[in-house]
Amino acid sequence: MNPCYTSILRLRAIREFEDRPIDSVDLDAVLEAARWTGSSKNRQNWSFIVVDDSRQKDRLTKAGDFTTPIANAPAAICLVQEPDGYEFDTGRLAQNIMLAADALGLATCPITLHREDMAADILGLPEGRRCRYAIAIGYRSPASGPARFGGRKEIGELVYHNRYDG
């Protein structure tokens, strides 16, 4: 099987990480993959804030409801939507970061920052920028168990041809 295809199928959200910082070469490579993500009209209306300071990480955990992976990870990459940015582009960005990280031996978990105003304040975002999502990133802890949710719907439940009611 093609390794890229295999990586797509086995990519999972990982929530426990080794207690060691991310090699800067690996982190730069992940950010480079993020930079090359395609966006609507090639607007690239995004920026990334790498949060690796423990106090700043701790503050960030308060901005969402399920943020333990940020506390567990050495870093979180906050995905900032610049003015006129699209959520679809942010989604592509997130997936590129996760797949690039996986290819480099890193593990990731997407995180929702439900309290966007708080996140904006913590991150010092200027007016007009928002950050709803972050990616917790680090080296997977050997102790991390199987995926908490896992599994997927059957293909027959998902795919239609030509019309939904066809």
Ligand SMILES: Cc1cc2nc3c(=O)[nH]c(=O)nc-3n(C[C@H](O)[C@H](O)[C@H](O)COP(=O)(O)O)c2cc1C
């Ligand atoms: C948009 C989005 C937001 C998510 N937010 C969180 C989150 O806040 N905390 C968390 O632990 N996991 C979060 N996840 C991870 C999902 O729970 C996970 O991808 C899903 O349960 C499927 O698990 P798997 O990818 O390991 O198969 C998020 C995933 C997505 C796509």
